[in-house]
Amino acid sequence: MAIRTPIGARIRRKRKAIGLTQTALANALGISASYLNLIENNKRAIGGALLLRIGERLDIDLAHLSGENELRTIGTIGELMVDPVMRGIEMEAESIRDLATRFPEAAAALTRLYRAYSDASANIETLRHRLRSDPYLSQLLHETLNRVAGIKSGAEILATIPDLTNAQRDRFVSTINSEINDLVPTIRNLVDYFDQTTTDERLISPMNEVDDAIIDHNNHFPVLEELAEALAAELPARRPVQEEALAALLSRRFGIGFRLTSGAEQNPTDAAEGNVLAIPDVTPPSTRIFAMLRTYAMRAASPVIEEVVASFALTSGEARRLAFRSLSSYVAGAMMMPYEAILSLAEERRYDIELIGSLVGASFEQVAHRLVTLRRTGREGVPFGFLRADRAGRMTKRFPLPGLILPASGHGCLLWPIYSAFAERGVVRQVSVFPGGARFLQVAKQVVKHSSGFNRLPPTFSVMLSCDMLHADRIVYGRDLTAGEAAVETGPSCMLCPRMSCIHRHEMPTGFDRGEGIAYGGAAVSPAAGR
Template identity: 55%
Template sequence: MFRASGGTMRAPIGIRVRRHRIQMKQTQAGLARAVGISPSYLNLIENNKRDIGGRLLMDIAAQLEIDIEELSGDPEQRTLHALQEVLNDPLLHGLELEQADLHDLVARFPEVARALTRLHAVYGDANAELEANANRLSSDPMLSEMLHEVLSRITAMRSSAEILSQVQDLGAEDRERFSSSITREARSLSTTVRSLASYFDLASSRRRSISPLREVEDAVINSNNHYPELEALADELRAEVLTKGAFAEIALAEALRQRFGISCRRWHGGTSPQPDGQNSTRRARFDEDDRVLWLRSSSTAATRQFQMARLYAQQAGADVIAQVCARFELTTDEARNLALGALASYAAGAMVMPYADFLAEAEERRYDIDLLSHTYTASFEQVAHRLVTLRRKGAEGVPFGFLRADPAGRLTKRFPLPGLALPGSGHGCLLWPIYTAAGAPGVVRQVSEFTNGARFLMVAKSVKKRVSAWQEQPLMFSVMLACDLLHADRTVYSRGLDLGDTAAQVPVGPSCLLCVREGCSHRQESVSAIMQSQPI
């Protein structure tokens, strides 16, 4: 098992600095003098014994004539966190690896490190498949019936075969009857087994979203979730919609009708007929044959506007979206379809909240998400998503990490930051505000300190995907944004907080499995052992 000594997980930036310095044929003393530090301090940096960032990182990048992103260590930091998740798997308990070993692996053999994390993801998917099949074998009535039929036919065949082999004076007619029975049962058994195999294949194909979702999520994270081509497309499409009036549902509906012959209609849900006879939880559905976009009436105005913008982007910008998707190098059609949908949503968000205006408004309003939601007729989650995409060079917003959890606490979306360790799946740390937001009336904020020493301002809120309606439960999620404490004072959520008060900072981790805080009273990793040894 891997436990970082001192809790620190630094990306191996120093090794890159050393490699580029040697390639530039510079001495340690020369580079140190050029950036205004001592050679001994540079030596500590190159041996990855000192953190590096801010102005010093920019000065070193300038002296080495490379882009700062090459030294930022963001990809390495993500790989380190992924490896930490791998090595804290209970299957690998007992393995003792030092932090320096991980740094060397990521710095010297990055492809090997990525291969290990990919294999672990496949292993996790295989375990999920086995568990799902085990549960189905014990609870699925269709499988129980099929298995019972298989056993019955095998029993009948065995009985006939035993009679044929053990009864010596069996007449020819009886032998023919028992042989025919075996043949008949064998044919029926073959049909049943084929049906059983097809049933498993069908169910398995429906569950394969585990791997494609993770693959798309990783591709988005690796691309820094910013796409200049989609920003340009969104500006162009927004201008088209504005020719029909103010950017809102009416103008979007008219633009869809005039350019693509698509009409927008409301579906009332509840007891009324569904437009497709399928899943009643869908917020929108496009009927391509009838050229109708069905919008659920119980969806909020922000959701309806977003779905209309999304369809407009899909229709008008299909080629641009496909080109961006191709760069992801996804391995399955399902993953590509998921990515195309995610990129269409990105374009829709950029249409609703155009980059330059939205960034200026966000800075002026100090990133007040609820106020920005009101300004742009967007949901809290839509604004949070958009804030994460403000990564344009020379016009960056506050760098935020993003997390969404369903009512059961499972993480369904994530976008990490350096130092913000987020697990790839499952549940996060119970001390994060995302888990207290569900019962809170508004935004919950918290200054959190991770085990690697990184400190973040976290803000979370419980959000509704649709309004409450008769016979419909509201669809709820919790959304959380996190920014490095260095940027906290740029946001409205730092107001009234003493950011330097270490006593007020909440010690957190990425998840119980990955956390080194063994004495945490909220720890759930060994809950079964605790339940057995202590009274409730």
């Protein structure tokens, strides 16, 4: 399901609020009054340069104008509506949109409850798995059941056999008493084991907490941008940043040594034991430089990063640790690619990710990450959604695509280019049409983290950026799109997609009833459309 925010209505309200006529605003924008009238009545889609000009002329934040925050809430509620717990409750797409726009606090509460419910369900599934597979827990439960069975057997004999001798009766009572005495420590061990393994659990997982906090801030942190600019000024002037100069600076300022280790080590670390930054020698230069910059940020500006982490109001030490590392990576990316410089370069080179990467000494994934953060008020870049998937197809990183339902975890739609990119050497582009008609330009590329030795599989992912087709005129990947380049009908995932005739479907949507069909966005889908 995809739902568009009524951008035209927002434009009309703001125009009237500041006392502008349609003709005056149209002249200022360089378009006709009749075309502006169509826009305000939501009969023409707008985006790209025109959307930016309208936002600047009316002094409207681009995120508010496009309704990105509301669209994320709408997407989550849409996901909730196809969950089995909502079976029998139908809510049309328009009703979901009205709820999010007219009662944002209620919608936010609903999405938070759904996230808590989802995480609680995951915790229950984890406990079920533990009951089946944890050897120590299985031993404790087996011992408990045996002792209870012994007590029950002895009690039944005492209760049902009246002609027991006193000696026999005393023996059974003694046996029951012994079993009870032995059962008490077993039960105590069982309780202690559950207490020990669940002390740090929360209804919302640490990673989900961090993701929610970053999304709530639109993946843009002005204080960290300012911090990164100040730290970047301390670096050697030569650009791209040189590995040797950065290693010397880390050593001189913080006493941190730099060492290349055997390629058998899989991942870089941040200032390991002995104040040494150990990085595998098989990692590419951009990865080594990024690890150095992250370490530099952690040492030079830890209080500022921790202050931002504290503003997230996270509920566990693990969530705070993950948030600190994520924001340290944010600062490292901003140091490598300062805001104004990377935005100007992106606009000049039309968001050509590979070309930008070669100019700034960054990898495809690093540039893609940075482009997603360009949300400064009045100086926004193209609004991108970000996804990363591993070779098994699971999404390992994501920043939501405005207006679309995305699964919170697991796998996405097989027809997304993020999956076909594994079979290609370069960038794959695709125009994807989602249920409801929203059209997105998606570009993806396979990225290999570093080389590996013979018979060793290197860490390999696929990274995808998506933007609304309204912005396609601003990026190089939207160039030369022809009518013959057919758009691909896609969806969020099989569990959330109503396209029943899709030949790639491998499971039915949540709530589907083969006898009755499934209500999706208020429309019933016939079960006759088989897999």
